[in-house]
Amino acid sequence: MLILAAMPLGLNFIEILIHFFNIVILVVVVRFLLYKPIKKFMASRAESYAKQAEDAEKTTTVAVELREKYELLLDNAQKEAVKITEDAAVSANLNADQIINDAKKKASVIIEKAEEDIKIKVAEQKEAMAGAISELAVAMASKILDREFRQKDNDAVINLLVGEWKKG
Amino acid sequence: MYSLLGGKFIDFFQEQFQEAFSGGLKHAVDESINPEPINFFGLQVNPALYSAIIISGLIILFAIILRIFVIPKFKKNPKGLQLILESMVSYFDRSAVDTLHKKHGGFVGPYIFTMAMFIALGTLIELVGLRPAFASINTCFASGISAFIVINICGFREKKLRRFKRYVPNILNLMSDIAVPLSLSLRLFGSIMSGFIIMELLYSTIFLSFAIPSAVAIITTFFHAVLQAYLFATLSVIFTQEAVE
Numbered sequence: 001m002l003i004l005a006a007m008p009l010g011l012n013f014i015e016i017l018i019h020f021f022n023i024v025i026l027v028v029v030v031r032f033l034l035y036k037p038i039k040k041f042m043a044s045r046a047e048s049y050a051k052q053a054e055d056a057e058k059t060t061t062v063a064v065e066l067r068e069k070y071e072l073l074l075d076n077a078q079k080e081a082v083k084i085t086e087d088a089a090v091s092a093n094l095n096a097d098q099i100i101n102d103a104k105k106k107a108s109v110i111i112e113k114a115e116e117d118i119k120i121k122v123a124e125q126k127e128a129m130a131g132a133i134s135e136l137a138v139a140m141a142s143k144i145l146d147r148e149f150r151q152k153d154n155d156a157v158i159n160l161l162v163g164e165w166k167k168g
Numbered sequence: 169m170y171s172l173l174g175g176k177f178i179d180f181f182q183e184q185f186q187e188a189f190s191g192g193l194k195h196a197v198d199e200s201i202n203p204e205p206i207n208f209f210g211l212q213v214n215p216a217l218y219s220a221i222i223i224s225g226l227i228i229l230f231a232i233i234l235r236i237f238v239i240p241k242f243k244k245n246p247k248g249l250q251l252i253l254e255s256m257v258s259y260f261d262r263s264a265v266d267t268l269h270k271k272h273g274g275f276v277g278p279y280i281f282t283m284a285m286f287i288a289l290g291t292l293i294e295l296v297g298l299r300p301a302f303a304s305i306n307t308c309f310a311s312g313i314s315a316f317i318v319i320n321i322c323g324f325r326e327k328k329l330r331r332f333k334r335y336v337p338n339i340l341n342l343m344s345d346i347a348v349p350l351s352l353s354l355r356l357f358g359s360i361m362s363g364f365i366i367m368e369l370l371y372s373t374i375f376l377s378f379a380i381p382s383a384v385a386i387i388t389t390f391f392h393a394v395l396q397a398y399l400f401a402t403l404s405v406i407f408t409q410e411a412v413e
Contacts, residue, residue, distance in 0.1 A: 010214050010304065011305055012213065014213075015213055015304070015307075016313070017310075018310075019217070019306055019311075020310040020313055020314060022220055023286070023311065025224070026228065026286060027278060029227075029228050029231055030227065030278060031278035033234070034231045034234060035277070035281055038239065038254060038257045039277075041239065042258065045244055048244075
C-alpha cells in the first residue's frame with residue numbers, strides 16, 4: 001500500500017506509470033480514430049482541389065490553344081476571302097473587258113454586215129429604179145408616139161409618171 | 169430590527185474571517201496539495217487519477233462516436249463541428265510539420281493534439297466539481313515523461329547514435345535534456361495547482377463563495393486550461409526541434 005503523503009507533493013511512481021499508460025492509450029486511440037481520418041479527409045480534399053485546379057489549368061491551356069488555332073484559321077480565312085474577292089474582281093474585270101471586246105467585235109461585224117446590206121439594198125434599189133425609169137421612158141415614148149404632143153398632155157404625162165414613181 | 173440584522177451580519181463576517189485566518193485557509197491549501205487518497209483497485213491514489221481516467225474515457229468515447237457517425241459524413245465545405253475539428257487538426261499538424269518537417273511532424277502532430285486536448289479538458293473538469301487531472305504531480309510527470317520520450321524518439325530517428333555525441337564535450341547537455349521533462353511537468357503542475365488552490369480558497373470561505381468564483385474561474389480555470397495546453401504543445405514541438413536539429 002502506497003501512501004500519498006509519504007512522498008513530497010504526493011509523488012507516486014505507480015500512479016505515474018498508470019498515467020503514462022493512460023496517455024499512451026489516449027494518444028494511440030486519438031491518432032487512429034480522430035487525427036488520421038480527419039487529416040486523410042483534408043488531404044484527399046486538398047488533392048481533389050489540386051486536381052480540379054490542374055484540370056482547370058489544362059482546360060484553360062487547351063482553350064487558349066484552340067482560340068489561337070481558331071484565330072489563325074479566321075485570319076487565314078479572312079486573307080483567303082480578301083484574295084478571293086480580289087481575284088474575283090480581277091477576273092470580273094477581265095471578263096468585262098472580254099465581253100465588251102466581244103460585244104464591240106460583234107457590233108462592228110453587225111455594222112459591217114448592215115452597211116453591206118445597205119449597199120446591196122441601195123444597189124438593188126438603184127437597179128430597180130433604173131428598170132422603172134426605163135419602163136417609164138418606154139411608156140412615155142409609147143404615149144408620145146400615140147398622139148400629138150401638147151403642153152397640156154406634157155403636164156399630164158409628168159404628173160402620171162411622178163404619181164407612178166411615188167407609188168413604185 | 170435593522171440594527172439587529174446588521175449586527176448579526178457583521179458578526180457572521182467576523183466569524184468567517186476569524187475561521188479563515190485561523191486555520192481555514194491553511195486547511196484548504198493542505199487539502200488542495202495533499203488530498204485524501206481514494207481507492208483504485210486496491211491502491212490509495214490521488215483523486216486526480218479518476219479525473220484523468222474519466223477525461224480519457226470521454227475523449228475516447230467522443231473519438232469513437234466521431235469516427236463512426238461524424239467523420240464519414242464530412243462534407244467538402246466544412247461547417248460547425250467539422251470546421252472545429254478540422255481547424256484543430258490543421259493547427260497542430262501545421263505547427264508540427266512546419267517546425268519538424270513531415271518526417272517527424274506526422275509523429276509529433278497527433279501527440280501534441282492529444283495532449284493539448286487532454287490538458288485542456290483535464291483542467292476544465294474542475295468546473296463540474298472534480299479535481300483537475302493535472303492538479304497532481306503524478307499526472308504532470310507522466311505527461312513530461314511522455315514528452316521526453318517523444319522528443320528522444322525523434323532525436324534518435326534523425327541522428328541515430330550520433331545523438332550521444334552532444335554529451336561528450338559538454339555534459340551539461342545531459343542536464344538540459346533531463347531538465348526538459350522536469351520543466352514541462354513542474355510548469356504544468358504549478359500553473360494548474362495554483363489555479364486550483366485559488367478556487368479552493370474561494371470556496372473554503374462562505375462569504376467569498378458567491379458569484380466571485382465564477383469570475384475568478386475565467387482566469388484560473390479557463391485561461392489556464394487553454395494556455396497550458398497551448399504551452400505544453402508548443403514547448404514539446406520546440407524541444408523536439410532542438411533534438412532533431
